[in-house]
Amino acid sequence: MCLIDFYYSYSHKGYILNLIRDRxxxxxxxxxxxxxxxxxxxxxxxxxxxxxxICWHIKQKKSKKLTxxxxxxKKFMPKxxxxxxxxxxxxxxxxxxxxxxxxxxxxxxxxxRNREGKxxxxxxxxxxxxxxRTLSIIVSDMAYxxxxxxxxxxxxxxxxxxxxxxxxxxTLFRLLKQYENxxxxxxxxxxxxxxxxxxxxxxxxxxxxxxxxxSMYIDKKILIPAINELNECSxxxxxxxxxxxxxxxxxxxxxxxxxxxK
Numbered sequence: 001m002c003l004i005d006f007y008y009s010y011s012h013k014g015y016i017l018n019l020i021r022d023r024x025x026x027x028x029x030x031x032x033x034x035x036x037x038x039x040x041x042x043x044x045x046x047x048x049x050x051x052x053x054i055c056w057h058i059k060q061k062k063s064k065k066l067t068x069x070x071x072x073x074k075k076f077m078p079k080x081x082x083x084x085x086x087x088x089x090x091x092x093x094x095x096x097x098x099x100x101x102x103x104x105x106x107x108x109x110x111x112x113r114n115r116e117g118k119x120x121x122x123x124x125x126x127x128x129x130x131x132x133r134t135l136s137i138i139v140s141d142m143a144y145x146x147x148x149x150x151x152x153x154x155x156x157x158x159x160x161x162x163x164x165x166x167x168x169x170x171t172l173f174r175l176l177k178q179y180e181n182x183x184x185x186x187x188x189x190x191x192x193x194x195x196x197x198x199x200x201x202x203x204x205x206x207x208x209x210x211x212x213x214x215s216m217y218i219d220k221k222i223l224i225p226a227i228n229e230l231n232e233c234s235x236x237x238x239x240x241x242x243x244x245x246x247x248x249x250x251x252x253x254x255x256x257x258x259x260x261x262k
Contacts, residue, residue: 027056027076027157027159028155028156028157028158029052029055029056029155029157029158029161030059030153030154031055031059031146031147031150031153031154031155032146032147032149032150032154033150033153033154033178034103034150035146035147035154036154036174036175036178036203038101038102038103038122039101039102039202040097040101040205041097041100041101041205042097043097043167043205044167045164045165045166046094047094047097047167048161049076049077049162050073050091051094051098052161052162053072053075053076053158053162054073054137055147056158057072058139058144058147059147059148064138064140064141065138066136066137067134067137068135068137069134070084070087070088070133070134070135071133073087073091073135076159076162077162078159078163084130084133088128088133091128091135095126095127095128095135095137096126098123098126099121099122099123100121101121101123102119102120102122103119103120103121103122103140103142103143104117104119104120105117105146106118120141120142120143121140122140122143123137123140123143124138124139124140125137126138154174154177154178155177156173156174156177156236157235160234161173161174163233164229164233165229166225166226167205168205168222168223168226169226169229171204171205171226172204172223172226172227172240172256173236175193175203175256176193176230176236176237176240176256176258177236179191179193180236180260189259190239190257190258191257191259191260192256193255194245194253194254194255195254196253197252197253197254200253200254201218204222204223206218206222210222214244223242227241227242234261236260236261237258237259237260238258238259238261239257239258240258241257241258242254242255242256242257243255243257
């Protein structure tokens with residue numbers, strides 16, 4: 001789904017409907033890149049929408065404890081949601097998935113020794129009420145800090161993110177947003193991201209059952225549909241493509257190439 005806006009203009013022939021493909025808003029979400037390392041187990045496209053909408057509300061309200069109405073959760077959804085019973089089921093199922101997401105931080109002392117690793121759940125509490133049409137949550141200290149206090153961050157427009165239909169497209173979109181400021185290749189004007197095979201597939205949340213058949217599953221069911229959707233509808237990126245880097249006949253790395261739309 002592409003973002004579409006329109007306006008009317010007047011000429012001697014009457015009013016003319018003018019379509020505008022680019023409808024980016026000032027509704028930006030900015031968060032620490034550590035969020036992109038989280039494992040979103042069994043997330044649907046709608047789950048991703050809800051997660052990042054919640055992150056936006058946390059940052060707007062600057063609170064670790066908040067109650068959001070269903071209307072607030074629907075704020076950036078591309079389609080009008082009228083069935084509140086079904087939406088309650090979706091939000092409750094999502095909250096159960098969110099309760100098991102782990103946030104971790106690792107640091108090493110200046111001498112390179114005494115490494116320290118910490119882990120916490122993203123949420124410490126969640127309650128969904130159908131009659132009140134609300135979701136109440138408490139965010140852990142570590143998750144809150146990652147959202148607010150970071151040197152390296154990802155930033156995107158929530159309307160654009162929520163308009164993306166495919167969950168793998170949403171994940172690839174976040175990756176490109178994280179690296180959108182890398183230098184262009186002066187020869188072809190493309191920006192490139194190179195990741196180890198395992199790291200890339202884990203980032204894309206590829207199911208284990210797909211891992212042993214790259215061309216049939218990873219390419220056809222994940223990467224090609226995601227890249228096609230970005231090239232057709234993204235307001236941020238164009239000319240997105242990928243290639244596999246092999247060593248000795250085995251796939252070792254993935255390279256994603258793209259251009260940013262300014």
